[in-house]
């Protein structure tokens with residue numbers, strides 16, 4: 001049985017106190033008695049943009065949800081910073097944007113602290129950053145798919161995340177929208193936010209990754225710097241995947 005965590009991720013730690021050094025030890029997730037994640041042990045470098053890859057059903061989304069605290073694993077441990085500071089501020093962007101049935105600006109104001117949304121400057125700045133300043137008053141549901149995803153990203157940024165999780169955020173978008181989101185994600189990582197990005201698009205992983213985690217049937221087969229992974233220093237199953245072979 002899949003058990004979702006009812007409570008949201010822990011509240012923000014004091015500024016600068018939380019570390020984005022994320023690690024997992026022997027994460028196991030069983031659904032209806034079947035292991036869908038099986039002994040996932042990883043150490044993530046805070047300074048690298050990590051791409052999690054793997055074929056359909058490998059366990060990428062479930063792992064991301066566990067890392068973000070949305071799902072409780074059957075066994076194992078997720079820790080941040082290895083100390084008492086607790087998890088950092090975190091946000092997640094999903095493949096299908098989850099937006100409020102309100103205006104574009106209201107979707108941002110909803111997550112901004114009261115003091116920041118009063119003058120509208122913070123909201124306007126965020127919308128400008130994702131190229132939506134001119135749509136601030138429009139209903140969010142009337143945005144195109146790419147625009148909705150950019151709004152979802154802006155809303156995630158409004159929480160000033162120290163760690164940002166993205167689960168195939170560009171899966172159904174056209175190339176210009178993909179490019180814009182990729183540029184934003186790189187920029188976010190470069191300003192100190194730890195980014196974990198799930199994709200099964202090899203070309204996208206090549207464009208984005210500093211390091212790559214490859215999952216197959218719930219197990220980590222590879223965790224390597226992108227140059228090594230794409231340069232051929234990878235497991236046989238990952239090599240097949242990169243070569244476009246069918247990996248089940």
Ligand SMILES: Nc1ncnc2c1ncn2[C@@H]1O[C@H](COP(=O)(O)OP(=O)(O)OP(=O)(O)O)[C@@H](O)[C@H]1O
Nearest residue numbers: 002031036054055056057058059060061062063200
């Ligand atoms: N709520 C659920 N109930 C039962 N099985 C589930 C549930 N969620 C996921 N699974 C199963 O767990 C496995 C891993 O799912 P997950 O969504 O993490 O895969 P993924 O690697 O993200 O795949 P994709 O690339 O297709 O999104 C799959 O076999 C999936 O069918």
